[in-house]
Amino acid sequence: MTDINKYKSVALKHQTYEKLKVISTNVIDIDLSLAQTITYITDMFYAQVTSDGWVKPMKGSIEYQKFKKKLLFPKHANVVKLNEVSSETLNQQG
Numbered sequence: 001m002t003d004i005n006k007y008k009s010v011a012l013k014h015q016t017y018e019k020l021k022v023i024s025t026n027v028i029d030i031d032l033s034l035a036q037t038i039t040y041i042t043d044m045f046y047a048q049v050t051s052d053g054w055v056k057p058m059k060g061s062i063e064y065q066k067f068k069k070k071l072l073f074p075k076h077a078n079v080v081k082l083n084e085v086s087s088e089t090l091n092q093q094g
Contacts (some may be wrong), residue, residue: 010038 012020017034024037032040048054057064 020034020037023041024032024034027037027040057067
């Protein structure tokens with residue numbers, strides 16, 4: 001039985017689950033488990049948002065609202081590079 005003090009579960013959309021399966025087989029030269037893949041992606045993003053160079057989005061601005069709408073409701077499967085999400089990037093997207 002799973003140790004509830006050590007692990008948590010999450011619910012994913014089927015589409016997200018399928019994307020994780022693709023990512024898990026293409027990150028490095030060995031296949032990762034889905035849990036390892038989620039940990040890898042989380043660690044990468046965490047390193048970005050906790051770095052000294054990270055600029056938090058301007059939550060009240062119109063540019064941020066546009067960025068958030070695109071992020072939450074993408075029309076295409078475009079991926080924004082993590083290091084490009086800054087106030088300058090948000091201002092350019094407006």
